[in-house]
Amino acid sequence: MRKLLTSKWFIILVTVLILIVIIGVGFIPGSPIRQMVKPVSGIASPVQAFVKNIGDMVGDARSALFDGMAIRKENEDLKEQIAQLQYALTQSEEAAIRYEELKEALHIKDTFSSYDVYGAAILSRDADEWFSVIRADAGARDGVDLASGDAYAVVDVEMSLVGRVIETDDSNSKILTLMHESFRVSCKVNEVNGAYVTCSGDAGLKKKGLCLLTDIDPDVVLEAGDVIVTSGEGGLFPEGIPVGTVESVDYSDPLNITATLKPYTDVSQLKDVFIMIPIQADAAVDDSTEATSEEAAQ
Amino acid sequence: MRRFPLRQLILYTVYILLVFCLQVSYSTEMSFLGQIPDLMFVFTVLTAYFYDFRDGAIVGLVLGLLRDCFCAPCVTGLDGTLVVTGGIGMLVLFLAAAFASSFFTGRMKRNVPFSFATVAVATIIYKVAGYLLSVLWFSLVQHTVTAMDLADFALGSLLPQLGLNLIAAIPLVFLLKFLGPYKRGSAKDKNEDKIISGEGNWVTY
Numbered sequence: 001m002r003k004l005l006t007s008k009w010f011i012i013l014v015t016v017l018i019l020i021v022i023i024g025v026g027f028i029p030g031s032p033i034r035q036m037v038k039p040v041s042g043i044a045s046p047v048q049a050f051v052k053n054i055g056d057m058v059g060d061a062r063s064a065l066f067d068g069m070a071i072r073k074e075n076e077d078l079k080e081q082i083a084q085l086q087y088a089l090t091q092s093e094e095a096a097i098r099y100e101e102l103k104e105a106l107h108i109k110d111t112f113s114s115y116d117v118y119g120a121a122i123l124s125r126d127a128d129e130w131f132s133v134i135r136a137d138a139g140a141r142d143g144v145d146l147a148s149g150d151a152y153a154v155v156d157v158e159m160s161l162v163g164r165v166i167e168t169d170d171s172n173s174k175i176l177t178l179m180h181e182s183f184r185v186s187c188k189v190n191e192v193n194g195a196y197v198t199c200s201g202d203a204g205l206k207k208k209g210l211c212l213l214t215d216i217d218p219d220v221v222l223e224a225g226d227v228i229v230t231s232g233e234g235g236l237f238p239e240g241i242p243v244g245t246v247e248s249v250d251y252s253d254p255l256n257i258t259a260t261l262k263p264y265t266d267v268s269q270l271k272d273v274f275i276m277i278p279i280q281a282d283a284a285v286d287d288s289t290e291a292t293s294e295e296a297a298q
Numbered sequence: 299m300r301r302f303p304l305r306q307l308i309l310y311t312v313y314i315l316l317v318f319c320l321q322v323s324y325s326t327e328m329s330f331l332g333q334i335p336d337l338m339f340v341f342t343v344l345t346a347y348f349y350d351f352r353d354g355a356i357v358g359l360v361l362g363l364l365r366d367c368f369c370a371p372c373v374t375g376l377d378g379t380l381v382v383t384g385g386i387g388m389l390v391l392f393l394a395a396a397f398a399s400s401f402f403t404g405r406m407k408r409n410v411p412f413s414f415a416t417v418a419v420a421t422i423i424y425k426v427a428g429y430l431l432s433v434l435w436f437s438l439v440q441h442t443v444t445a446m447d448l449a450d451f452a453l454g455s456l457l458p459q460l461g462l463n464l465i466a467a468i469p470l471v472f473l474l475k476f477l478g479p480y481k482r483g484s485a486k487d488k489n490e491d492k493i494i495s496g497e498g499n500w501v502t503y
Binding site for chain 2: 008011012015016019020022023026027029031033034037040041044047048051052055124125126127128129130131132133134135166167174176180181182203204206207208268269
């Protein structure tokens with residue numbers, strides 16, 4: 001018996017069975033497995049952040065040493081650009097005042113006015129093509145608390161779609177990027193009455209930095225260069241977030257027209273992201289009530 | 299009385315944290331042709347190959363746990379919802395350790411050139427198994443095959459990953475053999491513990 005218990009193959013079998021049970025339990029919604037491993041993340045995160053900071057500092061120091069000439073040239077170009085932009089800004093100020101007047105008069109809403117936007121830095125990236133969820137440093141403590149069945153859109157600094165938050169804990173969020181095979185979002189061509197398509201990740205296209213467009217209506221003429229934005233269908237993502245441009249269209253099978261999409265965001269170069277959290281309807285009502293009562297008081 | 303394995307504990311902890319931090323923090327900088335050298339996987343395989351199943355299994359389970367915490371795979375469940383899984387990293391790295399500790403025996407065990415062969419074979423098995431499972435899972439859940447076709451997989455995924463893992467194995471072999479958890483010339487280092495304990499026994503050496 002002792003020989004059996006200390007046998008390598010017996011230990012392998014038992015451990016594999018235990019791990020399979022853990023994986024199975026992990027699939028159950030609200031499973032305690034994720035809660036149990038949270039302390040591990042809490043211990044390892046500071047170490048990982050420390051190593052990452054050292055790497056960033058080394059990178060910055062190297063840039064400071066070797067990029068001096070390039071920075072000086074860039075600085076001069078930027079000064080020129082600032083002068084031009086200053087002029088454009090002066091021109092735009094008057095237009096902005098007019099827009100505000102019209103916005104109030106016509107009840108125009110800002111594109112993402114019903115969303116709170118939280119900034120977060122990327123903490124860790126994918127380990128390989130299957131272990132590919134990335135982590136950002138915004139969690140429940142910062143107001144990013146994902147309820148079961150919800151999904152928050154994640155955008156980059158230029159408001160282009162990066163992916164969605166799939167899980168949060170106290171201090172971190174896990175993000176599924178739009179290149180992942182399991183990612184799907186309803187999109188449309190960014191024009192009046194633009195055609196609806198589905199954008200999803202694809203294992204083969206991921207290596208080329210592309211996504212797949214499917215569910216294309218045979219009557220729709222999709223062309224390379226067409227701009228694709230989120231459609232807002234399904235309610236998970238707000239409408240109008242830029243996703244990318246059509247790279248090529250395959251009409252060879254009329255019943256299954258597909259296209260490739262070049263996303264605007266480069267996931268591998270991301271350093272900071274923004275998480276868009278819909279403002280709850282009741283909170284929005286409260287805000288508007290407060291605003292109305294303040295106006296009345298004045 | 300057996301001495302407390304302080305050297306092993308410290309060095310394994312340092313190497314595990316180093317490998318894990320590099321993997322999840324600098325994957326972009328290390329990537330080539332869309333693939334990332336899998337330092338965690340290679341380190342587990344080499345530990346099991348050089349220092350046997352017990353060390354490899356513990357390293358594999360710890361690295362797998364960190365992998366599951368920080369960059370877990372996301373899978374579409376049978377009901378269509380997306381689930382961030384837990385435990386797959388531990389299972390993969392534990393099996394890698396089990397394989398590597400049993401792959402070569404006798405004179406070919408703990409031999410530096412053969413360690414690269416072990417890394418190569420383990421990588422091929424991992425990639426092929428992962429590819430087949432993803433094809434199977436997608437066809438079961440989404441009723442479509444979104445995985446790459448076989449040629450794309452072989453040329454665009456398997457070969458670059460194999461090359462990168464073999465390159466990553468060079469510094470890791472150096473670390474484990476020359477700055478490793480066991481002193482040079484110790485029974486564990488010279489493959490003499492096998493003779494003492496016999497094949498198949500795990501806890502005694």
